[in-house]
Amino acid sequence: MTPLLSVQGITKLYGSHIGCADVSFELYPGEVMGIVGESGSGKSTLLNCMAGHLKPDAGAVVFDTRADGPRDTVTMSEPERRMLSRTDWAFVHQHARDGLRMGVSAGGNVGERLMAVGDRHYGNIRDKATDWLERVEIDASRVDDRPTTFSGGMQQRLQIARNLVTGPRLVFMDEPTGGLDVSVQARLLDLLRGLVRDMGLSAIIVTHDLAVVRLLADRLMVMKSGRVVEAGLTDQVLDDPQHAYSQLLVSSVLQV
Amino acid sequence: MIELKDVSKTFTLHNQGSAVIEVINDVSFAVASGECIALTGNSGAGKSTLMRMIYGNYLTQSGEIRIGDVDLVQAQPREVIALRRDVLGYVSQFLRVVPRVPTLDVVAEPLRAVGVSAEDAQVRAKELLSQLNIPERLWSLSPTTFSGGEQQRVNIARGFAHTYPAMLLDEPTASLDAANREVVLSLIEDAKARGAAIIGIFHDEAARDRVCDREIDVSRFTRGLAA
Amino acid sequence: MTESAYNFAYLDEQTKRMIRRAILKGLAIPGYQVPFASREMPMPYGWGTGGVQVSAAVLTPEDRFKVIDQGADDTTNAVSIRTFFERTAQVATTTKTAQASVIQTRHRIPEEKLSEGQILVYQVPIPEPLRFLEPRESETRKMHALEEYGLMHVKLYEDISRHGHIATSYAYPVKVEGRYVMDPSPIPKFDNPKLGDMAAIQLFGAGREQRIYALPPYTDVVSLDFEDHPFEASKADHPCALCGAEHSYLDEVITDDAGGRMFVCSDTDFCEARQAAGHTGKDAA
Numbered sequence: 001m002t003p004l005l006s007v008q009g010i011t012k013l014y015g016s017h018i019g020c021a022d023v024s025f026e027l028y029p030g031e032v033m034g035i036v037g038e039s040g041s042g043k044s045t046l047l048n049c050m051a052g053h054l055k056p057d058a059g060a061v062v063f064d065t066r067a068d069g070p071r072d073t074v075t076m077s078e079p080e081r082r083m084l085s086r087t088d089w090a091f092v093h094q095h096a097r098d099g100l101r102m103g104v105s106a107g108g109n110v111g112e113r114l115m116a117v118g119d120r121h122y123g124n125i126r127d128k129a130t131d132w133l134e135r136v137e138i139d140a141s142r143v144d145d146r147p148t149t150f151s152g153g154m155q156q157r158l159q160i161a162r163n164l165v166t167g168p169r170l171v172f173m174d175e176p177t178g179g180l181d182v183s184v185q186a187r188l189l190d191l192l193r194g195l196v197r198d199m200g201l202s203a204i205i206v207t208h209d210l211a212v213v214r215l216l217a218d219r220l221m222v223m224k225s226g227r228v229v230e231a232g233l234t235d236q237v238l239d240d241p242q243h244a245y246s247q248l249l250v251s252s253v254l255q256v
Numbered sequence: 257m258i259e260l261k262d263v264s265k266t267f268t269l270h271n272q273g274s275a276v277i278e279v280i281n282d283v284s285f286a287v288a289s290g291e292c293i294a295l296t297g298n299s300g301a302g303k304s305t306l307m308r309m310i311y312g313n314y315l316t317q318s319g320e321i322r323i324g325d326v327d328l329v330q331a332q333p334r335e336v337i338a339l340r341r342d343v344l345g346y347v348s349q350f351l352r353v354v355p356r357v358p359t360l361d362v363v364a365e366p367l368r369a370v371g372v373s374a375e376d377a378q379v380r381a382k383e384l385l386s387q388l389n390i391p392e393r394l395w396s397l398s399p400t401t402f403s404g405g406e407q408q409r410v411n412i413a414r415g416f417a418h419t420y421p422a423m424l425l426d427e428p429t430a431s432l433d434a435a436n437r438e439v440v441l442s443l444i445e446d447a448k449a450r451g452a453a454i455i456g457i458f459h460d461e462a463a464r465d466r467v468c469d470r471e472i473d474v475s476r477f478t479r480g481l482a483a
Numbered sequence: 484m485t486e487s488a489y490n491f492a493y494l495d496e497q498t499k500r501m502i503r504r505a506i507l508k509g510l511a512i513p514g515y516q517v518p519f520a521s522r523e524m525p526m527p528y529g530w531g532t533g534g535v536q537v538s539a540a541v542l543t544p545e546d547r548f549k550v551i552d553q554g555a556d557d558t559t560n561a562v563s564i565r566t567f568f569e570r571t572a573q574v575a576t577t578t579k580t581a582q583a584s585v586i587q588t589r590h591r592i593p594e595e596k597l598s599e600g601q602i603l604v605y606q607v608p609i610p611e612p613l614r615f616l617e618p619r620e621s622e623t624r625k626m627h628a629l630e631e632y633g634l635m636h637v638k639l640y641e642d643i644s645r646h647g648h649i650a651t652s653y654a655y656p657v658k659v660e661g662r663y664v665m666d667p668s669p670i671p672k673f674d675n676p677k678l679g680d681m682a683a684i685q686l687f688g689a690g691r692e693q694r695i696y697a698l699p700p701y702t703d704v705v706s707l708d709f710e711d712h713p714f715e716a717s718k719a720d721h722p723c724a725l726c727g728a729e730h731s732y733l734d735e736v737i738t739d740d741a742g743g744r745m746f747v748c749s750d751t752d753f754c755e756a757r758q759a760a761g762h763t764g765k766d767a768a
Contacts, residue, residue: 028334077630086633101616101637105644108637115640116633122643122709144644186355193354197368215354219333233333234314240314243268251271 002064004029004170004202005050010059012045018226019045023059025221025231029169032203034217034234036210036249042226044174045208046147051091051172052081062101063088063170086116094175096155099162100147106133106158107143113166132161136191153184157191164195171174171203189215190255210253214238222246257422257453258310259340263319263329264307265309281479283319289421292444294468297475303457305443306474307424308457311346314370323369341369345420349427349480351399351407359385359410360395366418372438377417384413388439405431410459423447425456429463488671489697492539492572498522502540502695506686510696514659515627518608521693529626531564531589532690541602542568547575549583554566554591554732554749561589579651580752590653592674594731594753597683599700605668607689610696612656612666632664635707643712652717658705665696672706673718673732679704721746726757 003026006136020042027033035043048054050061052073060072066088073081085091093206099202100109102142110129111119119125130140136157140148147155156176163171176192177185193216197205213220213234222245230243241247263283269275279302284385295303308314310321312328321328340346345366353362360381367377385395388409394402401412408431412448415423425444431439437460444467447454458464464471490496498520505519524532542548548568552561556578564587565576577583580593587604597603613623626634635656642650655672656677659665667678668687678685678698685698698704708714708748719733724745731753733746745766748754 031334031337058264082629082631104616104637104641107644108641111640112633112637113317114633116631117637118633120636120708120710122640123711125640126644183356188352190357214352218337233336235313236315239308242315243266247270 001028001256002070003027003062004031004064005024006060006062006070007050007206008060008062010046010049010056010061012042012049012054012056014101014155018042019054020049020223020226023221023223023228025228027170027204030196030200031199031219032205032217033219033221034213035204035206035221035223036208036213037223038249041223043223045226046223047172047174047204051089053091054101059065069193086113086167087166090168090171092156092159092163092171092173092176096147096152096159099159100155102148103146105144105146106138106150109147109158109162110165113162117166128165131160132165133158135195136161137187151184153180155186156180156184156188160188160192160195164199167199169200171201173203173205175207175208175209176205177209179208185212192216210238210250222249231251257287257291257324257454259320260284260310261320261322263306263309263316263321264386265305265314265317276459279478280309280474281477283474285472287422287453288477290448290452292456292468293470293471293472294464295455295457296343296464296471296473297478299346299350301473301475301477303474304426306477307426307457308454311344311424312340343421345415345418345423346426347412347415347423347425349411349430350407351411351414353399355400356398358396359390359399362399362410363413363417366414370418375394380417381413385410386411387443405433405436408432409436412440412443416447419447419450419452423452423454425454425458427457427459429460434442437463447472450457489571491573491751492542492568493524494522494536496541498536499540502536505695506537506540506697509603509686509695510699513665513698513702514663514665514696515694516525516573516694518693519695521690524690526563526567528691529608530560531587531606533688533692533695534587534589534604534690535564535567535597535688535709537604537686537688537695538564538568538585538695540570541604542572542574542585544572547577547582549580550588551586551591551750551752552592554587554753555595555736555751557751558588578752580750580757585766590669590671591732591749592670592677594728594748594750595756599682601683603681603683603685605670605685605687607666607668607687607694608691609654610666610687610689610692612654612664627663630662632658635664636709638708639707639712643709649712649714655714656707658707658712660700660703661705664707667704671718671732672714673716675704675706675714676716678702680681719746722764723748723754723757724764726754726762727764728754728757728762 005027008024010023011021023046037043049056061074062070063073065071107126107129110132111125114125130143134140138154147158177188217234220237221228222230224245230246238250241250261284265280267277297303309316318327323344325336363381364377390409399407428440502519505517509517524535530598550561550565552558568574569576580595585602589606611623613634616638617623639649653671654666654669655675657667680701682700687696706714722729725747728748731748734749736745738745
């Protein structure tokens with residue numbers, strides 16, 4: 001089986017400061033991987049390098065493209081990479097307003113990716129947008145409302161709908177539940193789990209919330225000071241952490 | 257079906273003076289299809305630890321743990337995930353679910369994961385929940401608010417939804433009343449009858465005697481180690 | 484100071500060369516916004532400084548110059564720009580579309596078909612059609628470069644979802660030669676079909692934004708739309724009250740405080756020519 005994503009020796013330096021160093025792993029279709037670590041551990045830098053938002057100083061991010069098989073997305077041309085990021089890739093930002101067009105209706109937000117890949121039939125676009133709003137549990141009657149009138153949880157779900165409408169194969173998520181109420185988080189997690197299963201999505205989730213990765217991620221990477229200190233099955237890393245830092249991280253979580 | 261060869265495990269507590277604790281030493285045994293064996297030994301003997309190692313939840317330092325044709329000790333995470341999805345079931349003592357997910361969906365999920373249609377999975381889930389005497393009015397609610405006994409039964413229903421060829425049961429009859437205990441034991445007997453290899457921890461001796469073919473005393477692998 | 488103290492057409496020769504280079508580049512890449520070093524002009528931004536600089540760069544002493552504002556030759560803006568070039572370039576001027584070699588316009592394309600050899604210069608307030616959806620200039624430039632125009636349709640989608648039809652009635656975005664999406668300046672969408680396949684050269688100047696773009700003669704220009712909401716060149720559903728024209732773009736003129744109004748051709752030259760030829764509308768004096 002070909003990995004969907006093969007990350008090879010990704011290094012990003014900010015001057016003499018290490019963003020992330022020599023990170024390698026493979027992600028297979030349908031897998032969800034969590035990346036945890038405290039603020040400044042390099043997990044967001046790594047995510048942005050993988051998603052093409054930052055150019056790594058070294059390493060390759062090889063994605064199994066539909067048309068041409070495995071390709072290094074770091075060295076591919078910008079138009080190709082941008083095309084990937086609006087077809088096969090999706091990026092869910094921590095703050096919905098970074099990932100939404102706040103001045104555009106919910107339907108327009110969801111429809112944008114469809115129009116970006118050439119859909120030119122208003123009725124079809126609107127039907128698909130409405131269908132997706134319902135899939136993320138937003139009432140279809142809100143299709144013409146702007147996200148500014150939505151709650152935080154609804155905005156986040158709208159962002160997810162907007163990302164998934166073109167049927168991507170890989171979703172990058174940066175703290176997708178950060179800043180939401182606990183009860184809203186739970187609903188979002190449930191929704192994400194269902195979507196991942198039903199669409200066969202692969203996902204990489206960056207978070208500092210160990211409860212989120214336990215529920216969503218099959219695999220886990222623990223990062224500290226820009227390096228991966230431990231990786232493995234999520235429940236194994238959380239229940240039987242091997243590295244000193246992982247042990248500290250796990251034992252620092254307050255039990256409820 | 258399940259085979260352990262020279263399996264050992266240590267815990268290294270980096271944040272507590274790097275204490276190294278050997279918990280399991282040199283375990284070897286095998287469980288055939290249709291066989292149920294019980295892990296026995298006093299509290300703290302390492303029964304749950306061994307069980308978690310066989311599920312891949314705890315990392316095994318040396319030896320071989322073969323489930324079907326996969327060696328869990330060497331397997332890649334994705335192989336373990338596939339194994340858990342298709343082959344290896346685990347009924348733990350605690351229910352761990354996403355809050356707000358209805359009980360029915362919690363039970364149906366393992367079936368959905370192996371590609372059973374939503375409708376068929378629901379039918380099977382309803383069957384198990386009524387068999388385990390979970391009142392129908394609770395099915396649409398999240399089990400997170402249920403009593404301990406109810407949670408335990410939901411957990412069992414979930415564990416038995418898919419017909420795994422290998423199963424691990426951690427105290428499946430604990431905190432159950434006589435009627436529900438009977439249901440669980442018959443579920444185990446049915447699983448054996450269809451050829452599942454089962455490893456269980458039972459404090460309930462009568463239950464153990466009824467469903468288990470052999471006993472393995474874990475304390476003989478841990479004697480003098482963790483104490 | 485006498486008018487002859489100015490260089491021909493106000494701008495110095497170096498500046499005109501710089502602008503001509505931008506124009507040539509624009510003609511070579513139809514619809515592409517070419518940056519240029521816009522100069523301070525003796526009029527405020529928004530009064531046509533971009534169009535004036537383009538006109539200054541293309542005018543020759545032999546040209547006959549016409550200026551229209553919203554189709555009319557006799558509004559303040561048109562009169563002052565016409566006078567400006569009469570004084571600084573001593574060029575002949577006219578109000579007759581057919582007789583002009585260079586026509587500077589704000590918000591209209593003349594009704595009368597233009598011919599080869601003519602140049603139409605548009606005054607452009609905001610050259611970037613993607614601006615209101617994507618405020619970052621760095622990003623919109625990249626979108627043009629990579630032909631990522633899905634966002635343009637989002638704007639039209641929003642129109643339909645809000646109004647039931649594409650309500651954008653001016654500055655209606657077009658695609659040029661199947662490549663660049665272009666803002667045709669705030670002309671009514673009624674004029675959009677005239678942009679394409681036009682015999683005259685069309686030049687667009689945005690002074691404040693420092694951009695020039697162009698359509699060479701006979702360029703393919705398509706107004707964006709949806710399959711199920713095709714582009715429609717709409718106008719007020721009346722004939723001209725003065726000349727009776729059925730197919731010209733009309734201005735609505737309020738005539739009293741009691742709700743009285745009339746619809747008249749916005750292209751004054753076109754209307755006058757028709758009236759002179761004996762056509763009359765219902766309110767013709």
